[in-house]
Amino acid sequence: MASVSAGSSLAGLRVVEIGTSVAAPYGAQVLGDLGAEVIKVERHGTGDDARQWLPPEWEGRSVAFLSFNRNKKSVVLDYKTGRGRELLEELVASADVLIQNLRPGSLAKAGFTWERLRELNPRLIYCEMSGYGHTGPRAGQPAYDPMVQAYSGIVSITGGEDGDPARVPVSLLDMGTGMWAVVGIYEALRRRDATGRGSHVQPSLLQTALTWLTAPLMGVAAGGAAPKRLGSGYRATVPSGAFPTSDGHVFLQAGNNDTWHRLLEALDARELRDREGFGSNADRVRHRNPVNVALSQHTVKFTTAEVLDRLGPTLVPHSAVHTVDQALEDEQVRAIGQIVPLEHPGIPGFRVVNLPLTFDGGYPPHQGAPPELGADTRSVLASLGLGEQDIDSLFADGTAAGRGTPDAVKH
Amino acid sequence: MASVSAGSSLAGLRVVEIGTSVAAPYGAQVLGDLGAEVIKVERHGTGDDARQWLPPEWEGRSVAFLSFNRNKKSVVLDYKTGRGRELLEELVASADVLIQNLRPGSLAKAGFTWERLRELNPRLIYCEMSGYGHTGPRAGQPAYDPMVQAYSGIVSITGGEDGDPARVPVSLLDMGTGMWAVVGIYEALRRRDATGRGSHVQPSLLQTALTWLTAPLMGVAAGGAAPKRLGSGYRATVPSGAFPTSDGHVFLQAGNNDTWHRLLEALDARELRDREGFGSNADRVRHRNPVNVALSQHTVKFTTAEVLDRLGPTLVPHSAVHTVDQALEDEQVRAIGQIVPLEHPGIPGFRVVNLPLTFDGGYPPHQGAPPELGADTRSVLASLGLGEQDIDSLFADGTAAGRGTPDAVKH
Known part of the structure; x- marks a missing residue:
C-alpha cells in the first residue's frame, strides 16, 4: 500500500x-x-x-x-x-x-x-x-x-x-x-x-x-400537522420543483414576486402574472396545483437546454434534472476532481x-x-x-x- | 448557560x-x-x-x-x-x-x-x-x-x-x-x-x-445504465417496498424464496407461490410489476395492524409506514430518549x-x-x-x- x-x-x-x-x-x-x-x-x-x-x-x-x-x-x-x-x-x-x-x-x-x-x-x-x-x-x-x-x-x-x-x-x-x-x-x-x-x-x-x-418532527411537536408528500415540491414556496420540458425536466424555484416575474418573462409566460390566485407566494402556495399545471404548460414548449439558456442570465434558481450518467460526465463534476x-x-x-x-x-x-x-x-x-x-x-x-x-x- | x-x-x-x-x-x-x-x-x-x-x-x-x-x-x-x-x-x-x-x-x-x-x-x-x-x-x-x-x-x-x-x-x-x-x-x-x-x-x-x-455513480462508471426511479422498490429484490393495506401502507421485503414463502403463508397468499414467473427472486425482479400488483391485492385485505401482527413472528423484514406524528409518539422512539x-x-x-x-x-x-x-x-x-x-x-x-x-x- x-x-x-x-x-x-x-x-x-x-x-x-x-x-x-x-x-x-x-x-x-x-x-x-x-x-x-x-x-x-x-x-x-x-x-x-x-x-x-x-x-x-x-x-x-x-x-x-x-x-x-x-x-x-x-x-x-x-x-x-x-x-x-x-x-x-x-x-x-x-x-x-x-x-x-x-x-x-x-x-x-x-x-x-x-x-x-x-x-x-x-x-x-x-x-x-x-x-x-x-x-x-x-x-x-x-x-x-x-x-x-x-x-x-x-x-x-x-x-x-x-x-x-x-x-x-x-x-x-x-x-x-x-x-x-x-x-x-x-x-x-x-x-x-x-x-x-x-x-x-x-x-x-x-x-x-x-x-x-429534525425539522418535521419539531414542526409536529409544535402542534403542526404531519407533513404530506409533495413530489418535487416545497411546502413554503410555489413554484418549486421539477417541471417537464419537451425532452426531460428542469428544476426551478421562485420564492418571491420579483423572481416569479423574471421567470415568467424568461419563459414568455407573462400572462400568468395577472392570473387570479397567482399574485403572491402565499396565493401560489394556496393554489399549488393550478400554478404548477399552468407553469408546466409553458416549460414543456421548450427543450431542457432552451429553458436553461433562457434562465441562465435571470438569477432565477434553477438546474437541469440530470440523470446519473449525465452527472458523471458533467463539466462541473469533472472540474471539482x-x-x-x-x-x-x-x-x-x-x-x-x-x-x-x-x-x-x-x-x-x-x-x-x-x-x-x-x-x-x-x-x-x-x-x-x-x-x-x-x-x-x-x-x-x-x-x-x-x-x-x-x-x-x-x- | x-x-x-x-x-x-x-x-x-x-x-x-x-x-x-x-x-x-x-x-x-x-x-x-x-x-x-x-x-x-x-x-x-x-x-x-x-x-x-x-x-x-x-x-x-x-x-x-x-x-x-x-x-x-x-x-x-x-x-x-x-x-x-x-x-x-x-x-x-x-x-x-x-x-x-x-x-x-x-x-x-x-x-x-x-x-x-x-x-x-x-x-x-x-x-x-x-x-x-x-x-x-x-x-x-x-x-x-x-x-x-x-x-x-x-x-x-x-x-x-x-x-x-x-x-x-x-x-x-x-x-x-x-x-x-x-x-x-x-x-x-x-x-x-x-x-x-x-x-x-x-x-x-x-x-x-x-x-x-457513490454506488449509482460507480455502477455507471462500470458500464451500467443510469438507474431509474423505482418508487419504494429496490433494484435487486422483489418484493421490496411499501404495499397498501386497508388503512395505510406496510413496508416489506423478501430477498430469497424462504422469506417469500413465509410471507405468502402469513398473508394467506399461498396461491402466488406457484404462479408462472414468480418462482425465484430473479424471476420476480423480471416480473416486478405483476408481482407487486398481485401481492398488493393480498396486503390490502388487511389493516396495517393486522399485517404487522401476521408478520411479527415470521422473520420477514417489515415495518409500518409511519407518518411523522406516529413516529414522534412511537414507543421505541420514546425509549431511545x-x-x-x-x-x-x-x-x-x-x-x-x-x-x-x-x-x-x-x-x-x-x-x-x-x-x-x-x-x-x-x-x-x-x-x-x-x-x-x-x-x-x-x-x-x-x-x-x-x-x-x-x-x-x-x-
Missing part, C-alpha cells in the same frame, strides 16, 4: 472493522480515507454480504462492495473458535478503534462484550451500531435502511402528491450512520488524547433517521468517489483499492508477531484463510 | 459561525452539541434567513431556525463597517474555528480571505462551504439543496416508477454538508493538536451529493432531537435553547475586553445590536 500523507491525524491508528453491508463498512472507509489503517475482519467463504450483491458488477465484483471498502485490508478469521478468538483478542488489543454492525448482541455472544473489550484494551474506542438503538423493546432487532426509512416517517413524506409513498433511493441511514460513527470516533479520540481512556460510541439507523427528520482513478489489480479503469471535502485545497491521498477477500490475512497476522509456520497452520486448520487457501474466494 | 460536561473534548473551544439557512448553522450546532462554544454572527434586523421561514412556527419562532441553532450564542454585528470589521477580526483571533456558508466570495469581499484569516490567527480552522465546490465554472454560483439534488442526479432517481421525478424531502445535502464540515473540523483539530497550525476545510453541497450517489425537553424562555414544552449518538450510554448535555437575535452580543463583546460604555456606543452607532436595541427583533 502507498504511504499516507504525513498530514493525516489518523496515520498510525489501527481500526478493526467487523462490518457487513453498508453502515460499518462505510464508516470504516471514511476513517481509512482520512489516513487510518483499517483491518476488515471477514467470514470464511463469502466475506462481507455486500461482496455478493451483484448486479451491478465491475469485472465480476460487486459495485456495492467496491463503493464502501477502499483503503482497507481484508483478513479472514473465524473468531468463534478458541484460537480464532484469541487472535481477535490480540487484534483488538493492538487497535485504537473497533467498529461493528453485526446483528445486535452477536459479537457479545462470541465473547466480545464492552466489559471484555475494555479489559483487553482500556484505550479502545468501541463503536457499536444497531438498527433501532441500544435501549427499548426493539433494541435487539436487526434492521435495514428501507425498513427504518418506513418506521421513522421518511417514506411517508417521499414521493408524488397523489402517488404511493416512496423510498429515498440513496443509503441515507446506512451511510449517515457511518458518518455519525466517524463523528463519534473523532470525539472519542480527542477525549482519549486528553484522558488516555477509550469510550463506547453507539449510533443507530433509527437515531440517524430522526435526526434527518472528486471522481478519481484508483489502481485496482483486477479492474482496468477503476474509479472512486472521493470524500466530499478538501484540506488546504486537496483531497486526502488513497491507500489502496477495495481488497480481495483475505488479501491481507498473512501480513496482518504477521503484524501480531506470528511466524510463517504459525500462519500456515492456521490456514490448514481453517482458523484463518487468505490468498492461496481454498476457502478464500477470488473477490 | 449550563456548563458542559467536562468529558467533551470541544469544551473550551470557540467556534464562530457566519451562517444562514441550514448547512453552516447545522454543522455549528453539532459542534455546540458536542461541547464547543458557538458564536453565531448575524445581520441587523433579520438575522439568519431561517428566522423568517414561517410557517411552520412554534410560539412565533421559525421551526427551521429552532431546528438548527441550539447550543449557540447570537451576536448582531455589522462587520462591513470599519469598527465592525475590527471586532470580527478580534473575534476570529479569539476563535478556534470559523465556519461560514455565505454566497461564494462574499466574506472575502468583506476583507476576510483565507490569507487574511491565517494572518489574524495561524491556529484558525476555516471551514468554507460552497454550493458547487471551490473550483470549476460554477464555483462562484450560489446553490440550494433542491437545485443540487437535481443537478447531481438524485431527483432523477427519486419518486414513482411511472410518475414525475421527486425531491428527497429531508435536507440531505445541507445537513449532510454540515456533517462533513464536522468531520473535516475534527480532523483539522487533531492535525492542529499535532502541529499547532490550522487548516482550510472546504465541503460543498455538490460534493456531498456525489458521495450519497433522543427527543428531549430543553428549556426555552419563550416556548413552553420546547423539545429537540438530540445528536444520533451516545457516549458511554448517554447523550451529550445541552448548553441552551436556540438564541433570540442578539441575545449574547453584550457578553461576547465583553469577552473581547470591551467595557459597558464601549458596547453602548457600538449599539448607539449601529455597529452592533442586541437585547434592548431597536434593531434587534424579538426572535
